[in-house]
Amino acid sequence: MSQRSPFNERNMGKTTDGEEGSKPAGMTRRSLSKGKPARPAAEGVRIVSSKSKGKSVSSRPLTKEERKEKRRAEREEEDQVANITEMVMKQDSRYLSRRRVWWGLLIAGIICIAVSFAVMYAFGTDAKNYDLTTSVGVISTVLLVLSYAIIIAAIVWEFVKIRPIRNESMAKVRGMSAKRRRAVVEANYAAEEQRRAEKAVRKGKK
Known part of the structure; x- marks a missing residue:
């Protein structure tokens, strides 16, 4: 990246008597992250700060019934x-x-x-x-x-x-997905039914 010459007129300030000074007359541009919107946000628009990102929207503790339901599901x-x-x-x-x-x-x-x-x-x-x-x-x-x-x-x-x-x-x-689990249960049930049927056939032959 090229560097501006320090002897450029834009980079050199002037003293009160018209002579060139060492203090630049320009102003450093502020970072975009620190900039503020020129106009206020419209009504109904909520601005979320960067500090609140990643945090849950609601930190309300679970009720007793909700905890019981969660344990039951687990x-x-x-x-x-x-x-x-x-x-x-x-x-x-x-x-x-x-x-x-x-x-x-x-x-x-x-x-x-x-x-x-x-x-x-x-x-x-x-x-x-x-x-x-x-x-x-x-x-x-x-x-x-x-x-x-x-x-x-x-x-x-x-x-x-x-x-x-x-x-x-x-x-x-x-x-496994819920569908795959159901398939395993159904296959096991079909195998058990087949074994019971074969056992009944063997008992009938005796």
């Missing part, structure tokens, strides 16, 4: 997301296989606990239930420890293998 949304998430996961082969493993571990742990207590009450006494010097105490203790280990393994399996699939499915459902 609960309904969460319930709908949870139900549809279960439907989506049941269509995932990874979830079905890993869920079967989880059920197997849980049932095995419960069986070990049951057998441990059965051995204690059938062959042991109160004083020798966990006495490792007896065969009954050894069997009961080993089964009880094994049951705890299996149940802990089932919990770890749930967090490591199943929960990521659940989180993935839930995020997918949250991103």
